[in-house]
Amino acid sequence: MVSERPKVQFETLTVHFGExxxxxxxxxxxxxxxxxxxxxxxxxxxxxxxxxLNRTLELTRDARIEGKVQLDGEDVYRAPSLPALRxxxxxxxxLPVGLPMSIYDNVAFxxxxxxxxSKTTLDGLVxxxxxxxxxxxEVKDRLADLGTKLSGGQQQxxxxxxxxxxxxEVLCLDEFSIAIDPVTxxxxxxxxxxxxxxxxxxxxxxxxxQARRLAHRTAFxxxxxxxxxxxxEGLFGRNPSDSRTFDYVHGxxx
Ligand SMILES: Nc1ncnc2c1ncn2[C@@H]1O[C@H](COP(=O)(O)OP(=O)(O)OP(=O)(O)O)[C@@H](O)[C@H]1O
Ligand SMILES: [Mg+2]
Numbered sequence: 541m542v543s544e545r546p547k548v549q550f551e552t553l554t555v556h557f558g559e560x561x562x563x564x565x566x567x568x569x570x571x572x573x574x575x576x577x578x579x580x581x582x583x584x585x586x587x588x589x590x591x592x593l594n595r596t597l598e599l600t601r602d603a604r605i606e607g608k609v610q611l612d613g614e615d616v617y618r619a620p621s622l623p624a625l626r627x628x629x630x631x632x633x634x635l636p637v638g639l640p641m642s643i644y645d646n647v648a649f650x651x652x653x654x655x656x657x658s659k660t661t662l663d664g665l666v667x668x669x670x671x672x673x674x675x676x677x678e679v680k681d682r683l684a685d686l687g688t689k690l691s692g693g694q695q696q697x698x699x700x701x702x703x704x705x706x707x708x709e710v711l712c713l714d715e716f717s718i719a720i721d722p723v724t725x726x727x728x729x730x731x732x733x734x735x736x737x738x739x740x741x742x743x744x745x746x747x748x749x750q751a752r753r754l755a756h757r758t759a760f761x762x763x764x765x766x767x768x769x770x771x772x773e774g775l776f777g778r779n780p781s782d783s784r785t786f787d788y789v790h791g792x793x794x
Pocket of ligand 1: 584
């Protein structure tokens with residue numbers, strides 16, 4: 541385990557938005573088959589970190605990135621193909637973003653874009669992804685319905701199925717449970733534990749207890765700085781390395 545190469549490496553990553561520094565000198569890695577929790581109050585740079593990985597920061601005109609982000613030891617900013625890079629990284633946004641199309645097409649969209657034409661293959665992929673996202677049983681008889689007709693929690697699971705449809709190696713979730721009920725949240729948490737046997741997961745969450753339940757290690761960001769990262773149990777224990785971590789995870793601020 542110790543000698544295993546990290547799946548993702550952020551190395552002295554600094555991100556500016558104009559004059560504002562959103563991330564300062566962050567060095568952090570995500571290991572294979574790990575769920576890494578990212579916690580921290582609003583504005584601490586959690587979403588920015590995910591956007592640095594899938595290179596959507598580049599869509600923000602005044603964003604400036606220094607340092608390095610590597611996937612499997614290769615600099616993502618030198619990736620020969622941006623679409624190919626983005627296919628390796630699944631991204632689930634805080635609120636479900638349904639494409640205005642059927643449940644089936646939402647999941648089949650990315651495979652079709654990648655050139656899959658066979659109906660049998662697509663059917664299989666759609667089923668697998670919906671099963672993995674714990675949604676299959678609820679939608680298998682209505683795959684032609686619009687995705688937007690699903691409940692909020694179902695739509696969020698549909699976005700997870702969609703993120704899985706291009707078989708990502710890294711799944712990034714940005715506060716996925718913000719708009720869903722606790723029961724659905726628990727179901728998705730089970731899904732994530734199962735998925736981490738195969739892929740690596742970056743779990744950004746405002747719910748510190750969610751990191752505690754799920755993450756193997758947790759990183760605490762505060763005002764763009766990585767305060768500490770370590771095994772989740774240690775961070776939530778009596779003696780994290782930094783007293784600000786103790787204050788945050790025990791609800792003293794944030
Ligand atoms: N497109 C942008 N332009 C300018 N500043 C931005 C932009 N996106 C983020 N920021 C700033 O960068 C900092 C980090 O933002 P980020 O969205 O990463 O925080 P966060 O930890 O995800 O917060 P939240 O918990 O509210 O989602 C904030 O101060 C924010 O205002
Ligand atoms: Mg955010």
